Amino acid sequence: MDTRHLATLRAVRDHGGVTAAARVLHLTPSAVSQQLRGLARDVGAEVVERVGRGVRLTGPGLALAEAALDVAVALERAEAAVDAFRSAPHGLVRVAAFQSGAELLLPGLLRRVAGLDGVRVELGDEDVAQADFPALTADFDLVVAHRPDDAHRPDDAHRPDDAHRPHDAHPWPGDVLAVPLLREPLDVALPPGHRLADRDVLTPADLVDEPWIAVREGFPVAGVLEAVGVAAGAPLRVVQRFNDFGVVEALVAAGHGVSLLPRYTAGRRGAVLVPLAGVRAGRRVDVLVRPDRAERRVVRRVLDALRAEAARFDGPPDPGPGARDR
Numbered sequence: 001m002d003t004r005h006l007a008t009l010r011a012v013r014d015h016g017g018v019t020a021a022a023r024v025l026h027l028t029p030s031a032v033s034q035q036l037r038g039l040a041r042d043v044g045a046e047v048v049e050r051v052g053r054g055v056r057l058t059g060p061g062l063a064l065a066e067a068a069l070d071v072a073v074a075l076e077r078a079e080a081a082v083d084a085f086r087s088a089p090h091g092l093v094r095v096a097a098f099q100s101g102a103e104l105l106l107p108g109l110l111r112r113v114a115g116l117d118g119v120r121v122e123l124g125d126e127d128v129a130q131a132d133f134p135a136l137t138a139d140f141d142l143v144v145a146h147r148p149d150d151a152h153r154p155d156d157a158h159r160p161d162d163a164h165r166p167h168d169a170h171p172w173p174g175d176v177l178a179v180p181l182l183r184e185p186l187d188v189a190l191p192p193g194h195r196l197a198d199r200d201v202l203t204p205a206d207l208v209d210e211p212w213i214a215v216r217e218g219f220p221v222a223g224v225l226e227a228v229g230v231a232a233g234a235p236l237r238v239v240q241r242f243n244d245f246g247v248v249e250a251l252v253a254a255g256h257g258v259s260l261l262p263r264y265t266a267g268r269r270g271a272v273l274v275p276l277a278g279v280r281a282g283r284r285v286d287v288l289v290r291p292d293r294a295e296r297r298v299v300r301r302v303l304d305a306l307r308a309e310a311a312r313f314d315g316p317p318d319p320g321p322g323a324r325d326r
Contacts, residue, residue: 001039001042001043002035002038002039002042003071003072003075004035005035005036005038005039005042006039006064006065006071006072007025007072008021008025008027008032008035008036008039009036009039009047009048009057009061009064009065009068010065010068010069010072011024011025011032012032012036012048012055012057013062013065014135015138016054017054017055018032018033018036018054018055024138024139036048039064043060043064045058045060046058046060046061047060047061047064048061069175069290069291069292072291072292073291073292073295075292076292076293076295076296079295079296080295080296080297089118089119089296089297089298089300090117090118090119090298091118091119091120091296091298092120092121092122093119093120093121093122093141093142093299093302094121094122094123094124094140094141094142095109095121095122095123095124095140095141095142095143095144095302095306096123096124096125096126096136096139096140096142096143096144097123097124097125097126097143097144098126098127098128098144098145098146099125099243099244099245099246100245100262100265101144101146101285102123102125102144103265104262104264104285104313105144105181105285105310106123108309109121109302109305109306109309110123112305112308112309113301113302113305116305119298119301119302121302124136124139124140126140127243129216129218129219130145130146130147130148130171130218130219130220131218133172133288134172134173134175134176134288137176137288137289137293138290141289141293141296141299141302142288142293142299142302142303142306143287143288143289144181144285144287144306145172145285145286145287145288146220146283146284146285146286147171147172147220147283147284147286148220148221148224148283148284149183149224149280149281149282149283172286172288175290175291176288176289176290177288177289177290177291177294178286178287178288179287179288179289179303179307180285180286181285181286181287181306181307181310182284182285182310182311182313183282183283183284183285184262184263184264184282184285185262185263185275185282186221186224186260186261186262186263186276186281186282186283187260187263187266187273187274187275187276187281188202188207188258188259188260188273188274188275188276189248189249189252189258189259189260189261189266189267189271189272189273190252190271190272190273190274191252191253191254191255191258191272192253192270192271192272194258196274197272197274199274200274201274201275201276201277202274202275202276202277203231203276203277203278204228204229204231204232205233205278207228207232207236207258208229208233208234208236209237210236210237210257210258211237211238211239211256211257211258212225212236212237212238212257212258212259213238213239213240213241213242213248213251213252213256213257213258213259214236214238214241214259214260215241215242215243216241216243217241219243220283221283224260224279224281224282225238225260227279227280227281228260228276228281231278231279239256239257240256240257245261245262245265245266246269248261249261249266249267249268249269249270249271250269250270252271253269253270253271259271260276260281261273262283264313285310287303287306287307289303
């Protein structure tokens with residue numbers, strides 16, 4: 001089998017069709033179709049079948065696409081073994097991040113890689129629902145993603161935050177590696193002069209009657225906010241949903257509601273941040289990377305720089321049960 005044909009089959013699976021795969025591979029759709037036909041001849045079975053105007057992978061095609069990952073890992077490992085005898089690793093690494101994570105980590109990442117000869121980083125702005133982060137690894141070498149902390153567990157110590165508790169098992173699928181970066185507490189954001197703004201700490205019961213500005217459903221902070229309502233014994237009253245935390249803080253500062261905002265990037269636009277006790281209010285920030293991309297020395301070099309930048313905020317990351325790192 002031609003390894004290029006296997007890579008093309010993976011691209012068709014990952015991107016949902018011939019045209020999308022061709023765009024990513026910088027090929028024409030006819031060239032992609034030709035490679036798929038060549039692969040089918042090599043294995044003696046059809047690897048795709050037509051469905052309407054598109055195609056889908058057959059049973060043999062799906063099995064081959066899974067096996068193609070092992071082939072890609074082996075090839076990258078072999079290249080890395082040879083590359084170890086050359087000069088320092090170099091090349092382009094594409095990094096995607098959600099907005100507030102990008103604000104927190106990417107300026108420092110670029111400062112760190114600026115001194116690495118031959119290493120180039122291309123950034124992507126990808127603020128998606130939690131379930132959609134793994135798919136971004138098809139287009140990016142490193143994907144900075146976030147997920148809820150174990151927010152549904154009551155905080156039995158009644159402390160606003162404890163960065164040293166272990167991670168809950170990560171929710172990412174098994175075909176990506178998840179490298180933990182940090183835990184970021186979520187604080188209650190209040191307008192200046194609010195009746196609760198001078199408190200040292202707040203509980204869910206303090207907040208049950210407040211108008212809330214929340215993120216859209218499916219995003220990690222939304223799950224934490226639901227946990228606050230559960231702990232308060234009543235659903236919270238959400239008056240607005242907006243995903244850009246900069247806009248949310250501006251709305252809070254102007255007196256239009258309260259919110260949960262990440263501690264390390266909020267508080268610069270006028271809102272007052274107060275820690276929350278009674279639930280585990282926080283989020284975990286991870287880097288997702290495909291196993292074959294993780295074998296590239298230049299990718300590992302940028303990943304090391306990203307982890308070093310994250311350690312400025314969180315100290316050494318606690319991998320916790322279920323987290324995998326290379």
